[in-house]
Amino acid sequence: MRNSLCSHRTFLTSLEFWPGNTKKNNITLDNSEKVVYASICLVPRSADEIALLTGMEVQNVIHNLISMELKGIIHSVGKNQYVLNI
Secondary structure (H helix, E strand, O other): OHHHOOOHHHHHHHOOOOOOOOOOOOOOOOHHHHHHHHOOOOOOEEHHHHHHHHOOOHHHHHHHHHHHHHHOOEEEEEOOEEEEOO
């Protein structure tokens, strides 16, 4: 039964939303953006939560969140809450 379930990475890769997959959207992420992106899901997360998950400083997380929001791959759904832009 476990084989029928796909992982988060497999699912996002199939939708071409995984950070290394730039075939359709031609969006490039630097290494720190990839780390932040991997911690974001469809459930809203704050910059503080992402900082705890990634071990990055909140300032760096916010910088990456703004950059990825401008690229259109994530969006804010409230004050300091971010989700994937699917």
